Amino acid sequence: LGEEYNLPNIDRFEREESPTRFLLNLLDSKGMTIYEFVQFAALVEDFFILNLFNVHVRVKITQEPLEEMCVLEDETVSLTVKAVGLPKPQFQWLKDGVKIEGEIYGTYHLHAQSQSDSGDYFCLVYNSEDPDLQKLTRPTNVRVLQMPELDIKEHPRSCTINKGGNALFKCEMCRDDRLKYQWYLNQVQLKDEPNVVQGANTNELRLYNIVDEKWLGCYSCLITRNSTSQNNKTIMTKGAVLQIPDMVPISPTRTNYTATDKVALLIGNYDYRSDEQLLAPKFDVQTLSTIFQSLNFKVVSLLNLTKSEMIAAVYEFRKLVGEGVYCVFYFCGHGFEVTNQCFLVPTDAPLSYNYMPCVSADMIFRSLLQQQPRICCMILDICRKSHEEQAKPGFLVQDVVERGNSIVCYGTSYGLAAYENKQHGMLVNHLKNILGLHVDIETVFKRLREAFNEDPKVNCEPSSNRYKQIPEIRTNLLEVNRSFTDPIVYRGHTEAFTARRMQWEMAHRKPEPAILDFQFEDFVVTVRLDFQQEFSNVLKIYTLVVDPGPTDSCTAFVSAIPTDVAEKSKIVTISHSKGNKLCKNYVVINNIQRLKSAMKINITVKCTRPDVEKIESLELGFPLVSQLQLWKERQDFNF
Numbered sequence: 001l002g003e004e005y006n007l008p009n010i011d012r013f014e015r016e017e018s019p020t021r022f023l024l025n026l027l028d029s030k031g032m033t034i035y036e037f038v039q040f041a042a043l044v045e046d047f048f049i050l051n052l053f054n055v056h057v058r059v060k061i062t063q064e065p066l067e068e069m070c071v072l073e074d075e076t077v078s079l080t081v082k083a084v085g086l087p088k089p090q091f092q093w094l095k096d097g098v099k100i101e102g103e104i105y106g107t108y109h110l111h112a113q114s115q116s117d118s119g120d121y122f123c124l125v126y127n128s129e130d131p132d133l134q135k136l137t138r139p140t141n142v143r144v145l146q147m148p149e150l151d152i153k154e155h156p157r158s159c160t161i162n163k164g165g166n167a168l169f170k171c172e173m174c175r176d177d178r179l180k181y182q183w184y185l186n187q188v189q190l191k192d193e194p195n196v197v198q199g200a201n202t203n204e205l206r207l208y209n210i211v212d213e214k215w216l217g218c219y220s221c222l223i224t225r226n227s228t229s230q231n232n233k234t235i236m237t238k239g240a241v242l243q244i245p246d247m248v249p250i251s252p253t254r255t256n257y258t259a260t261d262k263v264a265l266l267i268g269n270y271d272y273r274s275d276e277q278l279l280a281p282k283f284d285v286q287t288l289s290t291i292f293q294s295l296n297f298k299v300v301s302l303l304n305l306t307k308s309e310m311i312a313a314v315y316e317f318r319k320l321v322g323e324g325v326y327c328v329f330y331f332c333g334h335g336f337e338v339t340n341q342c343f344l345v346p347t348d349a350p351l352s353y354n355y356m357p358c359v360s361a362d363m364i365f366r367s368l369l370q371q372q373p374r375i376c377c378m379i380l381d382i383c384r385k386s387h388e389e390q391a392k393p394g395f396l397v398q399d400v401v402e403r404g405n406s407i408v409c410y411g412t413s414y415g416l417a418a419y420e421n422k423q424h425g426m427l428v429n430h431l432k433n434i435l436g437l438h439v440d441i442e443t444v445f446k447r448l449r450e451a452f453n454e455d456p457k458v459n460c461e462p463s464s465n466r467y468k469q470i471p472e473i474r475t476n477l478l479e480v481n482r483s484f485t486d487p488i489v490y491r492g493h494t495e496a497f498t499a500r501r502m503q504w505e506m507a508h509r510k511p512e513p514a515i516l517d518f519q520f521e522d523f524v525v526t527v528r529l530d531f532q533q534e535f536s537n538v539l540k541i542y543t544l545v546v547d548p549g550p551t552d553s554c555t556a557f558v559s560a561i562p563t564d565v566a567e568k569s570k571i572v573t574i575s576h577s578k579g580n581k582l583c584k585n586y587v588v589i590n591n592i593q594r595l596k597s598a599m600k601i602n603i604t605v606k607c608t609r610p611d612v613e614k615i616e617s618l619e620l621g622f623p624l625v626s627q628l629q630l631w632k633e634r635q636d637f638n639f
Contacts, residue, residue, distance in 0.1 A: 050086050058133050059085035059125050065140045071112045073147040080107045081123045081137050092124040112144040148174075150225055150233075151586075153532055153542065156205075156240035158296060163244050167207040169219045171237045174542075178226040186217040187436075207242070216242055218294035218436070239294020239436075243487065257482045258489040259374060260324030261497055262297040263504075264288075265317040269333030269344075271304045274351040280420035281332040284381065284428040285535065288330060291435050295484050297328070298504045301535040302593070302625070307346040309593055310359050312630040314367060316507070320500050321371035324493060326484070328377045329368060331361065332425060335382025337414060342380055365408070374405060375482055377441065381411040381427045383418050404478030409445050413470045419458065426458055426469055440481045445473045506627055508536060511620045515546070518605045518614045523549040525605050527556040529618070536625045537593045542586045543603060552609035557585040559615065560602035564594045595626035 063082035093103035126134035154172035268281030334345035343358040430451040490497035526547040548554035
């Protein structure tokens with residue numbers, strides 16, 4: 001027919017009353033049999049004709065599902081197979097060889113509820129009961145990854161504005177479409193108000209024309225993830241303080257007391273080389289850091305310090321303490337008491353230690369009092385059981401002129417232990433609900449003792465309770481109405497205030513975000529690096545593939561860090577896109593204080609299809625407290 005009919009005269013078929021009948025008669029006149037006609041229809045996969053003649057055509061898979069897919073808990077991933085054949089192909093999905101009831105369509109929408117949904121998924125495609133005529137797709141290995149904990153990339157920042165001015169508070173999360181936001185002022189839920197409050201349920205809260213004292217105070221945002229995952233569904237940002245010069249927040253116990261500045265040093269030791277590992281210090285320091293920051297304290301938060309690092313940290317912190325300043329020192333970790341003196345155990349204390357490799361809490365307190373702060377508060381969350389040893393401390397006690405400005409909170413009384421649960425020590429578990437209240441300092445610790453008295457875990461049947469813990473308070477405060485919530489007024493102390501601010505900012509300077517272009521042979525992958533301070537000596541580095549180029553998938557991660565800070569660092573992967581490409585990671589770098597040279601890291605990019613890899617280096621200088629060189633020896637307080 002091809003010789004007789006070409007495109008110019010093919011319209012002859014259309015002029016016939018029945019083009020199909022005309023074609024069949026024409027083929028019959030050429031001697032073509034029905035069998036040959038069906039064979040030609042099968043060759044060009046004309047299933048309409050094949051179906052007319054009730055011809056069985058073995059199934060043929062035209063599209064296979066992907067070989068490997070990754071999905072986070074509580075996310076949905078789709079597996080698709082396409083096939084042709086006569087009769088029309090049917091489908092049955094299987095997981096690890098077991099039939100999945102009800103999944104009989106070409107696309108299977110897998111809602112991954114837990115990691116137990118990981119496995120190999122197949123689809124059986126068939127149009128006959130004969131096993132030899134059925135086909136099985138290649139396996140799709142689905143990996144269900146644990147939903148990462150909610151992670152705040154950027155907390156809101158405190159700000160000072162002029163009366164009648166505007167304010168912006170912003171928090172940034174790793175992108176997740178299921179997040180909900182709710183802003184609070186002094187723990188009271190906010191809602192949008194025309195011309196005053198905008199964005200109470202977004203990640204950006206805007207305040208306009210602030211002239212009323214009721215808008216002053218601590219702003220924080222509660223972030224909730226709508227998820228069936230058991231990982232934390234809510235997280236609260238650190239507090240940010242809004243201040244207007246010459247205005248102070250409304251308080252039921254309002255006084256005229258002010259501070260020229262407020263500073264806090266928080267140390268948590270839990271990763272001990274020769275003693276029991278602890279759970280609570282990290283969470284306790286993080287919790288108190290958030291509260292003190294919300295009260296407008298300049299907070300230095302440090303984890304897992306050796307003896308020399310603890311001493312150096314106090315020496316540097318003393319530079320922030322001066323006339324009119326409210327000063328807080330907090331320690332959580334192992335400790336003991338000998339001859340009425342408390343000792344704090346550093347992480348490098350040897351096995352069977354005595355007081356010599358430890359740090360005297362009394363000497364720390366006296367060194368801070370020498371700076372003549374307006375308030376000096378020490379909070380010790382340690383055991384106070386007597387430490388049996390032959391040698392007794394007998395070092396020189398430095399003279400300090402008492403000024404009626406000191407208060408000490410011991411987490412427990414002499415001879416008793418201090419306890420923790422999985423999240424907090426018992427002290428912080430109660431203190432966190434009281435510390436931010438607008439009450440005087442002595443009332444804070446009075447209410448703390450009352451909370452312990454009402455806690456059955458530590459104060460039921462004193463004679464038999466093995467977890468007995470009774471906080472002890474020692475105070476000589478003369479200005480008894482001073483409060484942690486007192487405002488900062490630095491008129492007359494501007495130079496000292498500015499110097500302290502610059503010193504604190506220098507020790508908390510993090511690297512600026514960076515964009516790196518990885519140049520491969522015929523394409524470019526673009527990666528963004530972001531940095532977040534977890535504690536004053538803990539840095540989190542995010543790596544995000546901004547543009548993967550023509551690759552099927554692409555991952556970037558920090559692959560090398562200085563050996564000084566490499567201990568216990570690990571890479572955590574975050575799902576970023578709905579296409580389930582795992583293109584975002586972060587690494588937590590601990591012990592930044594041990595850097596002895598500028599920090600240099602390697603970033604590796606791995607791509608699939610094409611399968612290529614490349615490494616680039618980036619220098620970050622001296623981030624956070626590494627500027628202070630805490631690894632350098634200072635004079636021991638004990639001597």
